[in-house]
Amino acid sequence: MPPAGSIRRSCARLVRPTPPALNLASPARRFIPISAACQTRPSSHSPMGAPPSNPRKTVTLSTLRSLHKKGDPITMLTAHDFPSAHVADHAGMDMILVGDSLAMVALGMEDTSEILLEEMLLHCRSVARATQSAFTVGDLPMGTYEISPQQALGTAIRYIKEGRVQGIKLEGGKEMAPTIRKITTAGIPVLGHIGLTPQRQNALGGFRVQARTSDGALRLLEDALAVQEAGCFAVVLEAVPAEVAALVTQKLSIPTIGIGAGAGCSGQVLVQTDMVGNFPPGRYIPRFVKQYGDVWGEAKRAIEAYRDDVKSGRYPAPEHTYPMSREELDAFSEAIKDV
Ligand code: KIV
Numbered sequence: 001m002p003p004a005g006s007i008r009r010s011c012a013r014l015v016r017p018t019p020p021a022l023n024l025a026s027p028a029r030r031f032i033p034i035s036a037a038c039q040t041r042p043s044s045h046s047p048m049g050a051p052p053s054n055p056r057k058t059v060t061l062s063t064l065r066s067l068h069k070k071g072d073p074i075t076m077l078t079a080h081d082f083p084s085a086h087v088a089d090h091a092g093m094d095m096i097l098v099g100d101s102l103a104m105v106a107l108g109m110e111d112t113s114e115i116l117l118e119e120m121l122l123h124c125r126s127v128a129r130a131t132q133s134a135f136t137v138g139d140l141p142m143g144t145y146e147i148s149p150q151q152a153l154g155t156a157i158r159y160i161k162e163g164r165v166q167g168i169k170l171e172g173g174k175e176m177a178p179t180i181r182k183i184t185t186a187g188i189p190v191l192g193h194i195g196l197t198p199q200r201q202n203a204l205g206g207f208r209v210q211a212r213t214s215d216g217a218l219r220l221l222e223d224a225l226a227v228q229e230a231g232c233f234a235v236v237l238e239a240v241p242a243e244v245a246a247l248v249t250q251k252l253s254i255p256t257i258g259i260g261a262g263a264g265c266s267g268q269v270l271v272q273t274d275m276v277g278n279f280p281p282g283r284y285i286p287r288f289v290k291q292y293g294d295v296w297g298e299a300k301r302a303i304e305a306y307r308d309d310v311k312s313g314r315y316p317a318p319e320h321t322y323p324m325s326r327e328e329l330d331a332f333s334e335a336i337k338d339v
Helices: 004-013 061-070 082-090 117-130 149-161 174-185 198-204 214-229 242-251 295-312 326-335
Strands: 074-078 095-098 135-139 167-171 190-195 234-238 256-259 267-270
Touching: 061 074, 061 135, 082 095, 082 117, 095 117, 095 267, 117 135, 117 149, 149 167, 149 174, 167 174, 167 198, 174 190, 174 214, 190 214, 214 234, 214 242, 234 242, 242 256
Parallel strands: 074 095, 074 267, 095 135, 135 167, 167 190, 190 234, 234 256, 256 267
Antiparallel strands: none
C-alpha cells in the first residue's frame, strides 16, 4: 500500500481536461475527471448506506404504556436480520421482535424447536445494530427457559448482554409465572405469549386455533392474568377467536398484542416475511396474514433482469467500471507490449 502522500502526488500527475461529453462508443470515454479518478469508494456492504439518522423518538416501556393508555394501537413486526430491522424501524414500528419464527422463515428449519440459543443471539445482535427507535424484544428458544426460573434468567441475561435487545419473550401461561417473576425482578422486561404457542405444537396437536370453547377461553384469561401478575409488560395472544381476545384485553391492565386474534387487542404483530410477501406464489399463508407487498415478485424480476443483462453483455456498462487515466493506460500497454 503506497503512503497517502504518494497517492496524492500520483493524482496530481493525472490532471487532464475533462472531455466535453462522454461518448461511450469512442476511446475518449477513458478520459475521466481527476476528482473521480482519485475518489475512494464507500463500502457497498452496509445496508445503512448513509450514516444512521432517524428522527423518531426512542420507544421505551413508558412510551408503550402511554400508547396503551391513549388507546393508540401498538405496532410490532418481526425482524430477523439487519436489513429487515432497519426497514421496520424506519417504517415506524413501535416494537421489533426477533421471533423464533426465524428458524423457519429465515433459516429454512422444519420448526422453531430446532433453533439454538447461539443462533438466536447472533440474529438479535444484528437486529439490535439496525434499530434506533423501536423497542426490541428477543424470543427465548425452546429448551432455554423451561427447566427452571434460574435457567430462564441466565438465558434472559444473555439476551440483554450479548443479544443487545431490550426485552425478552417467552411462551406459556400460569405455569411460567414464577419464571416470569424471576426475570422481571432482575429488571428484564418480559413479553408473554399465550394462546397458540408454536414451541408446544406437538402437545397442541399442531398449529391449532385456541380458546374456542368457553373452558378454553377461561383458561386463556387465567393465563393472561397470571403473566400480568408475574410482571409481563404486555402479552401476545396468538390464534384465538377475536371476541375472546377482545374480552381478555378488557380484563387486563397490560396491552395485548394480537396475531390472529382480531382487532380488539391493544396492538398487532405479524411475521415480516409474510406481510411483505417474501415467498413464492402458492405457499400457504395463515388466514390472519394480510399481504401488503410482493417482495418475492420484485426480487425475482430484478434478478432475472440481471441474469439477462449479464448473458447479453448489457451489464456491466462503462458507468459501472472504475476509470483509469489515458497516460496510465498507455504506460501499462507499453510496459506489457513484449509480455
Ligand atoms: O416467532 C415469532 O415470530 C412470534 C410471533 C408472535 C410472530 O412469536
